[in-house]
Amino acid sequence: MSATSHSPVFLHHNDLQQLLQILQHDGYTCIGPQVRDGVIHYDHIDTVEQLPRGYGQHQQPGHYQLEPAGHDRYFAWANGPQALKPWLFSPREALWQCQAGEDKLAFEQVAAEDDPLAVFGVRACDIAALYLHDKHFLQQTHRDPGYRSRRQNLLLVAVNCSHPAETCFCASTGDGPEVHYGHDLVLSELSEGFIVQAHTEKGLSILARLPAETASQSRIAAAQASSRAAAEQQGRRLPSQDLQAALFANLDHPRWEDIARRCLSCGNCTSVCPTCFCHREFDEPSLDGQTSTHYRQWDSCFNQGHSYIHGITLRAETRLRYRQWLTHKLGSWHQQYGRSGCVGCGRCISWCPVGIDLTAEASLICTGSEA
């Protein structure tokens, strides 16, 4: 995936549908953002009419609301509750089946779906999260076959964020709001269309077929200014990109107990977090006892089973479960994967039903004052 240099092109809003058609023509199943049940949700799209054009959103701890943006841009909103994660790391997936034979058991891998997917409108934070999942699921000798086949066939049409939410803090984690890697194409939206850049050969071949013109310097400058403004607009931040030492020095901080009084131990944060990869595995036998299917399903460090070891639950209390979430995400992840597990998407803040803000909690615990 060598960086591909070419001059950025300009694509009119009216021609966005052509981009989708090229992807469809190339055999991709297209996934894109759309409004469903009052939120921006990623699902199959056939036409750009389905995109959340003209929408903006308001997000705060424990609060999310779509609202009319007052203009007709396609991507004038920050991420909703989910985007890429469920398409690569399925919430529930059959891994293998076992069949009872005459005198032996036969094990068979369940073939993973591997339709080539093209995802429209992916943000920088989610690409950073995808790269973390690559590290987790595609480690040298332990490659996850299902994840790998979906990942190999993935095409990403990214979007540079112009309208971060109040809960976004990707600038402080170094993961956004501008897309720098991992995409095939990236769009920067302006009032009348998009600056489009390709990053891969696949992206270039698509770009070559677009009815686009070379982008003017003034438009390129406007797109750059928009990304800068998006970064400056972000009010939240983590005190540092490496909080490992600070967190582990504060395992007995009284704040953990204070959080535990508010935290519902519900696992919404881990479910919406694009980097959380914990899962459990279990078998479902058929009624006739002849076959059983082995499943993998999302799990959470807020569940009792996450720390259950033969007769002992290591983290019975919420205090220890929240502490596990934060010390892993922002601390021991560095040991595991060489960086923090937080890409600053803010989802765990917006989607916590009681609005617990990890940036504020991490700051308090690590530095003694809220960010």
Place this chain on the structure above:
Amino acid sequence: MSRKPKVAIHKFSSCDGCQLAFLNLGEDLLALSRQVEIVHFAEAGPVNEEIPVDIAFVEGSISTPADRPRIEKIRHNSRFLITMGACATSGGIQALRNMADTNAWIGAIYARPDFIDSLDDSTAIARHVKVDFELWGCPVNSQQILSCVCALLSGVLPVDQHDSLCQQCKQQGLACLMVSQGLACLGPVTRAGCGALCPSLGRGCYGCYGPAENPNGPALAQRFMQLGLSAEETRRRFLFINSAAPAFNETGLKLPDAKPQGER
């Protein structure tokens, strides 16, 4: 296995809805009857209440004096006793009377109160005999029954789904109703199992699957009040289908009750 395991389905104080989870199995009910022998299931036909069985499913709560000796006998006759539904597992909706004056209600409703022989409270089966496994829900669904039977037939422990409902909600790809619509939802303190049925229909969960394994009732109650529910409305959310489940009961009872006892 040389003989088919015997199964009985018993009913105590209940609406019969959980037994429908068996009838709703459809074709799987035929498959099930090839694996087990259903010897007692009054709602579907066979009646043989006293026969010793391998698995007894019990629907309903203990709410009359006659229920007590009956449940003891069932326990005695059963290798595994599994409660099925909110009534059997927590006391059910009828446990609302545990917080009221039962005799006052009986006197107010029945023309001949002397015909009614009811206990003052409605209690879970586990308050009276040892229960081997609990299936929560009002009603339970067929999948829970099947998984439980399949596990027992395979000689393993059934999986206890006690994580929060929120996670099933997220696994279905639903957006949180509390966050996006400001609706009160008991999902964070309720155990998974229904597949987030109510949130999938745009309605907050009312807790029919009972408390999750590590519920924080007081924090959720406070959130409900921030969302605009009165203390009384919040109390009623917790004191509803599973009002006698300790986690819901304790949270609810700490909130003020605006209405005098015995009155609607």
